[in-house]
Amino acid sequence: MGVGLSDEENRKQFAGIVVPHLSEAFAVASWLTGNRTDAEDVVQEACLRAFRAIGSFAGVNARAWVLTIVRHTAYSWLAKNRPSEIVAVEDFLGEERLTEQCIGGWSATVTSTPETALLAKLDVRRLEAAIAALPLAFREVLILRDLQGLEYREIAEVTTLPVGTVMSRLARARRRIIGAVRTNDA
Amino acid sequence: MTNDSTRVPDDDSQLVHAYLDGELDPAHAIVVGRKIAASPALAAELEQTRALRQALREHLPPRTLPPHLRSRIRSCRG
Numbered sequence: 001m002g003v004g005l006s007d008e009e010n011r012k013q014f015a016g017i018v019v020p021h022l023s024e025a026f027a028v029a030s031w032l033t034g035n036r037t038d039a040e041d042v043v044q045e046a047c048l049r050a051f052r053a054i055g056s057f058a059g060v061n062a063r064a065w066v067l068t069i070v071r072h073t074a075y076s077w078l079a080k081n082r083p084s085e086i087v088a089v090e091d092f093l094g095e096e097r098l099t100e101q102c103i104g105g106w107s108a109t110v111t112s113t114p115e116t117a118l119l120a121k122l123d124v125r126r127l128e129a130a131i132a133a134l135p136l137a138f139r140e141v142l143i144l145r146d147l148q149g150l151e152y153r154e155i156a157e158v159t160t161l162p163v164g165t166v167m168s169r170l171a172r173a174r175r176r177i178i179g180a181v182r183t184n185d186a
Numbered sequence: 187m188t189n190d191s192t193r194v195p196d197d198d199s200q201l202v203h204a205y206l207d208g209e210l211d212p213a214h215a216i217v218v219g220r221k222i223a224a225s226p227a228l229a230a231e232l233e234q235t236r237a238l239r240q241a242l243r244e245h246l247p248p249r250t251l252p253p254h255l256r257s258r259i260r261s262c263r264g
Binding site (some may be wrong): 015019022023026027030036040043044047116119120122123124127128145146147151152167168171174177178 | 199200201202203204207209233234235237238239240241242243245246247248249250251252255256258259260
């Protein structure tokens, strides 16, 4: 709660710690909520929370700290407005195992697999739709890694997941998108 | 080659992603690199994932912060 800091000091800290990451905060919020209007609400609320908590920033990784708050805020927003999005991840894993059994594992063709060619010419709308269709638990990891470029340990910090779980969810998220491309083109 | 022989353990398959992302220490990366070289299924996953990463980087427009939101936050908070 900014204990011991004057309002002016809080403002200075906010400008130095949070403001440089606003664009990224908005991008993450828009992928988590699914649209720009809701993302604006989430970013505003997250900024309020960050301002109040600015004194608790440990001074190590401002970007991860800001994104952690944005993620928390987005989850609160989703719990209130779209609770069906927040589903236990185990529910998806069983379903996924079945799917993998049905399609017989991964293609063994090394060069220029059909999926690789499809991905190269995939249009924006299909790619966005495939990401939006990912369960939240997988989508957030994919966004933090492949769109925002965070390292695994930073994603682990933001999501409070073990690094191993970050790795497995990222692999699953990417496979789901590749699988969606294959299904759509079949 | 049967379906079963093209299947790879899930752990190895996940490590392909960490390998591609440069997240493995050098010793681990050498081991995984060898496994990829020896497994057409892992090599295919590497190539598909590389293509996906490139598509995400090149095709998706950045979601930029609306200017009015930036100025609203700045004016409120400093």
